[in-house]
Amino acid sequence: MELLLLGATGAVGREVLDMALADPSVSRITAPTRRALLPHDKLHNPVLDFDKGLPDADWWHADALVSCLGTTIRKAGDRAAFRRVDHDLILMCAHRAKTQETPVMVLNSSVGANPRSRNFYLRTKGEIEKSLQKLAFERLVLVRPSLIDAQRDEPRLAEQVSLLASRLMRPLTPARYRPVTARHIADCLLRATRGDAGVSVIESEKIRSAGA
Known part of the structure; x- marks a missing residue:
């Protein structure tokens, strides 16, 4: 399988990339990024300034596209900048892949994603899910993890506090809202590239079993 990886x-x-590089069934990974990744024989790493637009390139064609693109409002600077990444950039990349006949897309979304949500973050996540469905990939999988339990390059205080509280309250927390590790999510995303045609959703409580 040839994989196109965003984010x-x-x-x-990072977990998806490490797993894909170690997976003998994945022959090539194309991962466009803003900064260069460590080289690997299976890795094609176009370094792009996404703010200047997307290039026309044959590497947009793959057997499957996995998107882990995402930011935070704090990091982006404001809501408009956040939406440009979590909706507009994902959609533009997906459109390029679709026009190059990539048949499958898997999106790392969020628990509670809903285009009619009053919460701006969840509404944006819901809107990108809806926009991607309109592109009509042969197979589209929307993976909706709860709080992600992972080591971050940049500490997120609110997330760390939420993770601590979630761990303490785990026995009382519904399965859908319990933290899920980045590795479990990555495993689920990769496995979701294979399967029947159509649109499907993997909610947070199903991520471990979907990636088992």
Whole structure:
């Protein structure tokens, strides 16, 4: 399988990349990033300035596209900048892949994603899910993890506090809202590239079993 990976420098994306590089069934990974990744025989790493647009290139064609792209409002600077990454950039990349006849897309979304949510973050996640469905990939899988339990390059205080509280309250927390590790999510995303045609959703409580 040839894999196209977006967001390879993030917590989940790094796990997907490591797993894909170690997987003998994956022959090639194309991972466009803003900064260069460590070289590997199976890795093609176009270094792009996404703010200047996307190149026309044959590497947009793959057997499957996995998107782990995402930021935070704090890191992006404001809501508009956040949406440009978590909706617009994902959609533009997906459109390029679709026009190059990539048949499968798997999106790392979020628990509670809903285009009609009052919460801006969840509404944006829901809107990108809806936008991707309109592209009509042969297979589209929307993976909706809860809070991601991972080591971050940049500490996120609110996330760390939430993770600590979630661990303490785990026995009382519904399965859907318990933290899930970046590695479990990555395993699920990769396995989701294979399967029947159509649109499917993997909610957070199913991520471990989907990636088992």
